[in-house]
Amino acid sequence: MSEALNRDYLICEEIGRGRFGTVFRCTSRSTGDSFAVKSIDKSLTSGDSLDAQCLLMEPKILHLLSPHPHIIQLYNLYEDEAHLHMVIDLCSGEDLHNLIIANGVIPEAEARLLFTQLMRAVSHCHKCGVVHRDIKPDNILLESRNTVKLADFGSAEVVMDGEMMNGVVGTPYYVAPEVLLGREYGEKVDVWSAGVVLYIMLAGFPPFYGETALEIFEAVLRGNLRFPVTTFQGVSPTVKDLLRRMLCKDVSKRFSAEQVLRHPWITNEESGAGSS
Template identity: 70%
Template sequence: MSEALNENYQICEELGRGRFGVVFRCLSLEDGYSYAVKSIDKKLTQGDSLDAQCLLTEPKILQLLAPQQHVIGLHGLYEDETHLCMVLDLCSASDLHHRIVTRQVMSEPEAASVMDQLFQALAHCHRLGVAHRDIKPDNILFDERNCLKLADFGSAEIFKDGERMSGVVGTPYYVAPEVLAGRDYCEKIDVWSAGVVLYIMLAGFPPFYGDSAVEIFEAVLRANLRFPSRVFQSVSPAAKDLLRRLLCKDVSRRFSAKQALRHPWITSGGGSLT
């Protein structure tokens, strides 16, 4: 921890550990509010230029995106020879992964509330030329007011209007088929991943799966979207219509985040449509 950080914040209990560092709760000595501080050990990234680049990219992207209520806020950045520390919004409620594991299946209104907030975050990111590239429940956090905060921009990339991106990034169940196919892609890969998140919230399992990473990737590349009747008989036609538009292999026909926000299932809050 840098001396400057300790001058401004009181470091409290550990909240979690990741590949490159530790997250603590911290107390601002100026305003008395609690925040999270992500402390990254630079030694752990040595020899991996991609990870070292992510260290520099994430704070830059968070500064570009601020302020947006559904994107995690960066409140301070401290760096010394050994560590990089980011002071972030404290998301004290359970993340979406924990909620899915605990609940298995969510109601349509609850799922619609999550997706509305997520698409607001994605529309904001895409409007400012940022693709997250790793949308998954683990990176969807909630604060004490149950406000969604999109987090972990370590894989994110800045793009110019009409510019394509490349590189295989993401997480097996959630990655878009065009990424796996090795083609250049656009920001709509985030929309695909959001569609997988929605499917899992409504069904309790992913739309494309297998017993190994290779089998999962093959299923994603086929993109054969199905709605098993034993699970989806109680899911509304509007929800299934939105899923078809999000999990559309043809990128030109796939919804943008902005279009998803205008879909009737989202605007009705997941309620029954007449």
């Protein structure tokens, strides 16, 4: 651990582990406040690789997006020979993936509350020129049962004035079809991924399924969106309409993040969705 990091923070137990590093709980030695520190092992990425570039970009992107009530905040950054250490929000809850696993499905009213916060975060990213590119339940942290924060910007890209991106980035169930087709793509890939998240919250399973990554990709490319009666009989027609507009293969017809926030399913009952 960095000497400066140890001087400023007491490093506590490990609370998470990812492909490039480990997350610990830590406490500020000056205030006693609790945070998380994400320690990235620089040896796991080669200097010129896309992974290395993304890891170096993540703190810059978090700084660009802060502060926002539904995006993880970066407080301090430390670097030593072996690691990059990012001091970020400590979310006392788990992540959305664990909530779905524990509950099977999330009631529609609660799903609206959490999803509205997610889309506010996505809309803010897009206004700042940031495309997350890996929106999935694992990267949506629960600060409490009623508050989410979008996290893990390790795959994010900064784009300027409608600039397009390329490269297959993301997680099989959540990746947009235009990414899989090898085409240039824009910020609406995040809307597709968020649509998959919403579907899973309501159904307990993904809209496009396969036993292998290849089968999942084939299902995504077919884009045959269905609402099985046994699962969706208690779900409102309005949210199904929103899902069709988000999980639309035709990018020109797919909603933007701002259009999602203006959809009747979000606006009609927004009284419970917080004012942030």
